[in-house]
Amino acid sequence: MLIQEQSRTGRRATAQAPLHSPEVADIPEGLRRRARPALPEVSEMQAVRHYTRLSQQNFSIDTHFYPLGSCTMKYNPRACNSLAMLPGFLGRHPLAPETHGQGLLACLFDLQEILKAVTGMHAVSLAPSAGAQGEFAGVAMIRAYHRARGDHARTEILVPDAAHGTNPASAVMCGFKVREIPTGSDGDVDLDALRAAVGPQTAGIMLTNPSTVGVFDRNIQAIAQAVHAAGGLLYYDGANLNAILGQVRPGDMGFDVIHMNLHKTFSTPHGGGGPGAGPVGVSKRLEPYLPVPLVAHEDAGYLWLTESDRPESIGRLTAFGGNMGILLRAYIYARLIGREGMGRVAEFATLNANYLLARLQEAGFEAAYPERRASHEFIVTLKREAREFGVNTMDFAKRLLDYGYHAPTTYFPLLVPECLLIEPTETESKEDLDGFVAAMTAIRHEAQETPEQVKGAPHSLPVRRLDDVRAARQLDLAWTPGASEDAHG
Amino acid sequence: MLIQEQSRTGRRATAQAPLHSPEVADIPEGLRRRARPALPEVSEMQAVRHYTRLSQQNFSIDTHFYPLGSCTMKYNPRACNSLAMLPGFLGRHPLAPETHGQGLLACLFDLQEILKAVTGMHAVSLAPSAGAQGEFAGVAMIRAYHRARGDHARTEILVPDAAHGTNPASAVMCGFKVREIPTGSDGDVDLDALRAAVGPQTAGIMLTNPSTVGVFDRNIQAIAQAVHAAGGLLYYDGANLNAILGQVRPGDMGFDVIHMNLHKTFSTPHGGGGPGAGPVGVSKRLEPYLPVPLVAHEDAGYLWLTESDRPESIGRLTAFGGNMGILLRAYIYARLIGREGMGRVAEFATLNANYLLARLQEAGFEAAYPERRASHEFIVTLKREAREFGVNTMDFAKRLLDYGYHAPTTYFPLLVPECLLIEPTETESKEDLDGFVAAMTAIRHEAQETPEQVKGAPHSLPVRRLDDVRAARQLDLAWTPGASEDAHG
Amino acid sequence: MPFIPHTPDDIAAMLATIGVDSIEALFDEIPADLRVGAPALNAIPNALSEMEITRLMQARARTDGQPLCFIGAGAYEHHIPAAVWQIATRGEFYSAYTPYQAEASQGTLQLLYEFQSMMTALTGLDASNASLYDGASALAEAVLMAVRANRQTKSQRVLIPRALHPAYRRTLRAIIEPQGLELVEVDFDPRGGHTPVERLEAAAGSEECAAVVINQPNFFGILEAVDELTDWAHAHKALAIAVVNPVALALLSPPGDWGAKGADIACGEAQPLGMPLSSGGPYAGFLCCKQEYVRQLPGRIVGRTLDLDGKPGFTLTLQAREQHIRRGKATSNICTNQGLLVTAATIHMALLGAEGLERVAANCHANTRRLGELLGAIPGVEPLFERPVFHELALRLPAPTAELLRSLAAEDILGGFDLGPDYPELDPALLVCATEMRTEDELRRYADTLARLIATPVTSSSGQVSQV
Amino acid sequence: MPFIPHTPDDIAAMLATIGVDSIEALFDEIPADLRVGAPALNAIPNALSEMEITRLMQARARTDGQPLCFIGAGAYEHHIPAAVWQIATRGEFYSAYTPYQAEASQGTLQLLYEFQSMMTALTGLDASNASLYDGASALAEAVLMAVRANRQTKSQRVLIPRALHPAYRRTLRAIIEPQGLELVEVDFDPRGGHTPVERLEAAAGSEECAAVVINQPNFFGILEAVDELTDWAHAHKALAIAVVNPVALALLSPPGDWGAKGADIACGEAQPLGMPLSSGGPYAGFLCCKQEYVRQLPGRIVGRTLDLDGKPGFTLTLQAREQHIRRGKATSNICTNQGLLVTAATIHMALLGAEGLERVAANCHANTRRLGELLGAIPGVEPLFERPVFHELALRLPAPTAELLRSLAAEDILGGFDLGPDYPELDPALLVCATEMRTEDELRRYADTLARLIATPVTSSSGQVSQV
Structure with a gap:
């Protein structure tokens, strides 16, 4: 039942609002609201009970294994939450002076330094609020760079066909045209196609390496050479940084600009869909264009650098310059794992992925790129199962939920049919991986013996399979007073 | 699976212990442990996931209606938790000087004053850790009082047959013999029996009013008169204080000593079975015997009174003098509801109980005391259902769990057959009460039509009905290494 | 190894299954000259225990004071009710991913639907998304959306008041400028502090505009004559975009009621709804619109639908607008919402x-x-x-x-x-x-x-x- | 009306169902002269909003400082891991009652079984209860238990070291003295600070004792010769009661290994296992014993059993010892454990x-x-x-x-x-x-x-x- 449907006129969580209600007669009548908005009227206990129970309807890292490819669902240390929520941090107004922010600024400055070192970039801005905003900032810097050089011909951004959808979307938001580069059958970018595509119109290329097909592109140096030679810049999509953390650095591969998803690699919470944080790192030539604010350190202490300090900056992406609470969590995580821990992240993420792939192959599942090492993730294709049993990837995914496993990413990347993109992350134990293999095996057995059980899945969750087509066609996006009976009728 | 069964040698939540392990060679070898204890070796995520998932297997106030008679399961305001856990309170060492405790002491002093006012007692000690310890303290004070007067003949404590089991147990722990007084058919104490029982051997009587049968004993003044006339004292068991808070005061009824269950009336959390807090209040003549420590207020500030200040005290009940964190929660709650809120607690607890009783009677259930007003709780007897359908109170209780309601208290008090003691508390809404009536009605229908469904309940919980007899006969009280396979075989 | 559960036995068994000798061998496809040397990471300090980082962070937080x-x-x-963050940081909300697997995410999805319902109630509009990064970037998305959605004019010009938050104006510029939109600033009245219709008129000149941004109250706290401003926009083929404070909306006229037809889009900062100041973030932007523009609304949207058994449930919907389906043709590149903050805001509004x-x-x-x-x-x-x-x-x-x-x-x-x-x-x-x-x-x-x-x-x- | 959900409509409908005119009428069985007058409650301050009480409590907490x-x-x-209290204060643990309805309380019950298992592992004994109020009151219960359980002597005397915490000695006295037990204090060696066997001998004199309390380390931090002391107790028909610090037990010999036969009972304060100092409470006492004494163990005990389908599950067991069944003949009047603290301790031990x-x-x-x-x-x-x-x-x-x-x-x-x-x-x-x-x-x-x-x-x- 919706919280709105529990509402009763006159009920209230009385302790939560001021006990006295002063006059506001100085506000002109015509600008005042005529009727109260239809917000829920419930008691404090009703709200607590409702949202506590709702929470229990979620899968989450704290309750389930979540091998969701490309999302790096690893453990979010609880200390990161409690320490980022210390009153001194939480209560600080964004416009408070630097004298009242040295603690925060020290953490942000240190984080900038850590991110620089681990990515091999020259400078870092923590401003972008999420990966997609980091991408926007990165492409905007590429744009600013070319424009500053008077190079207005570069109107095109190259993007591999396997790329995350945000890559082309971000390029378009920055006013670029997008040109797709095919992926070769071995999973690496088709180098010939790339060479054919680059030219004076090329502003840059957006790549993630390891790519979304779960392999490390062995030709990365050749790619960099080709793009740079044509005057373009290389953008690194940090979505898969977990695979190489402390092992290979984007800066060393030749990338000019990079965004990092702190909610992936630096284990800040996904929060049911956000907030993220998408810091950007750049090579020296792009430094002037970094989004503000940045944190600097002088003898007098830490200070913000803003528009006036950075006149060539691409500017400000949010009003107050970033998801500070998330940056603090990432900083705490980085300090907890430390220098050695960085490399271990990639090592054990890679170990888990390759082990899980090997076990699934043993169990008869088909790898999309059987000749390749898995990076931190890999693709299994269920095209044989779909053909033979009529049970498709979505059915497998939904049935996994019944077994207590969140489904891997389905039908992405688009170029592999009936695919599952599986990323176990380094924080899962061998037993959990083995349990997942057992569930996959059991489901394939069901697909053969009792396919309806798989196609009708899930069976054990609060709802059974939902009708997405109906959702999009008969739009019901908000409760309105009086509409309850119909909806639940 | 037990956390112990997830253990793997060499696994650890590394961040949680010091990173360096100093030598301890100065501890004599013979006093050192030879082998490490078999504590679980798990990762941080495993522990978090395990206990998060375990928690979801509980019913609780934050998730369910809990009409558990005699337990006052009302909403525990979340602010009480967060404010009692402010670092200044949490980090304070019990032996820190008063200079570093004025904030805490101010709260405790204020709480003493509030409890005095609302119970009508002359003085209050916050020391007892729970209701039962409060009872012990109360009876120990009665003992101390008589002994101080040289009255050694008073060896007997009177207890109504409907009393909580703690009453006789506490009396025995203080060295008294217990004499039971019967309850009349109208639910009040049998006054004639009481008058016949009192005498020079009577140290006192332990009563709760309203009593455990859910009615207010109308003869309380006569009872007080009879006991006092015989030289005995009156002990008030505060378990049912919620029913009369701000309406009638034990001190005004003639009680000499009282304990309060703060985890009931003052809404501190039950925590799956504790901690409680059982402050005691006394009339003037018992004041010297109060357990220490007490909080006093002088010009210089707040201070503790301990054994040396109170030489006649019955002493100290725990090493450091009480469940401070619980007392803080109760204080916060008291301030949130305030003076007017005290009386409202009883009003709406009583309204809810009488409404629920009326609805259940309408639905055909039999009240144990149909002629009486319900207090904050009432008794329904299912003896007719047991006779006609062969479905007993325990079956009803277990089936209620399937309907999402915690069962009321079953088979207590012992004097009513097949009874449910039902206490809805003031924080539940009319809709929840109506839902409970609907569930009870549905179950009775099932009892008639499909009794096996009721007798086999619960069906929807993590386990079905558990074998208590086996538990007591084939004692399995602790996991030991190597025993897992058998246990789960 | 903090947060890594592998025992030596596990590692050995896993390597054997894979058929390699060492973890190092798993990186053998990476060109050797690219592998990072230890000194390159020297700027990263050694690991701290939780006790040590706790001490450090407590000291730093204390430094910032509580002025x-x-x-x-x-x-x-x-004031933020204690219940808000105690519930929002429950693992099931805190550590859940985007609810792509709807059946395993009904908690988050229903909550988002409730949030959308609360925001439409507050703004008086028909639809809401499930939040954007913050108020300023939400305004940028609102402006982009208005330009796309306005079928009466092809104009790329948008009028914005100078009495709009300076940081909002800067953010707007940074985000929309690469797409070639033009922002025209409208000055405020020096005595009243408000933005009179005459100033709009003057700023617009003879050219059409796609949208007019109306800020209530404005940055100076001044109450704008929102009805007139909205009507002016509609009279000039422009969409009216309201920038509002959600707490103020408890008292002030909702954008849906402004002027004769109501504002078309409303956006703003949801921070006042249960989010700590937190030096500026994470906050959450909200974005609401009339039904007719819903397919131009960027960001995640949750809809109510039915399951196989006909039971109501919730799912992400209109995903065809989004980047993971539409890629370069999406309504925005955005692929997160501020889920955790919206969780807090929803609980906050339910409590208030x-x-x-x-x-x-x-x-x-x-x-x-x-x-x-x-x-x-x-x-x-x-x-x-x-x-x-x-x-x-x-x-x-x-x-x-x-x-x-x-x-x-x-x-x-x-x-x-x-x-x-x-x-x-x-x-x-x-x-x-x-x-x-x-x-x-x-x-x-x-x-x-x-x-x-x-x-x-x-x-x-x-x-x-x-x-x- | 804080925390009361009743609307005026609800109240009217409910009173009509009951058949009375007013809530006041529901109190009509209470003698009118007993009803409290408003002035009697004047000492209770008016209600505060959560914002106001927050301000007050923050100010008071700050007063106490962090020396x-x-x-x-x-x-x-x-150090207490952040996870401990984030999980322990989840509503399902925090606001649950005693797990009398076992099927609806498997979370708490399994956790208590795990706690018992951890405590037996630490102490080297066979059984543990699910906790008592604190270490000092646990010692009092241990002494009462030992006197009941000792079948070799009817003595009511118990030897306790003077090098035992003074507050423990006071608590012990307050709790057991009403039952007529005699405590005999044993002095420590002025040079060593320990409690030599000779001092036990001297304190005991020629009379039998039911139990000897052995404190390791003792109040001065001195390591006692626990093997000798335990053997002395057993040689003199007394039970050996160990009072131990659970963190120290990670390094020190467990009571179950003391002397030739091991201590019979071990108890102590569980505070060091994840409980904040909190001015002295709430903490939790633990109490473990050899299998042969388990039916004399006071407090709650959880056992593993099977359900109707043969699936393992957990339930409170041996309730026949307890006051709600046995009333005046119970092993103790105790009817709570320190559930929430034990929740924290169990998570703490799992993490450490x-x-x-x-x-x-x-x-x-x-x-x-x-x-x-x-x-x-x-x-x-x-x-x-x-x-x-x-x-x-x-x-x-x-x-x-x-x-x-x-x-x-x-x-x-x-x-x-x-x-x-x-x-x-x-x-x-x-x-x-x-x-x-x-x-x-x-x-x-x-x-x-x-x-x-x-x-x-x-x-x-x-x-x-x-x-x-």
């Missing part, structure tokens, strides 16, 4: 309800009004504008603002927002705000301190800050 | 594991040893006893302890526990402790300050305290 805050300017210190929010708004307003009285009694301090305000107040000062603010800060009072840098013509001027959190004693403490500072100007300190 | 703590004496400042706890213990020990070195370098400060210690250290001082402690406190250092009042023959003497939380800098700060105070005695302040 008495009279700054508003887009971020407001409100309409009457609670109204009381909060009224108390903020009364406190700011009272602060205005107290500060206004100081010689040389007076209201900058003469029109009615809500919740925030611009004052003229008799001395340089920055210096006064520095001196106040030295006494742990954050005196407000210095209007001078962004509005040189108003200098020296100050924007103050006193939320429901401020007590009469605190208001007096501020007023007494400011009076003293103005009466006895001191040499400003060197501005030195201490290190942590 | 640097070197007091141990039965309560220890350890044996190696983690061992590291904590070793670091506490090393820090206290180091503090001893630093303080011992101050002229006139020296160890009080010569035997090996663990984790806590008794020092002789060259000046009055109370005055020094007062001066240290004025500099926000809590210097330790003044031994003088309880052990006049040792005065001036101090018991200090430095847990793993203390850094070298902090140890030095203490030593430097103490050295300065001893070198330049000041007039003690009036001891005035400020009010909140």
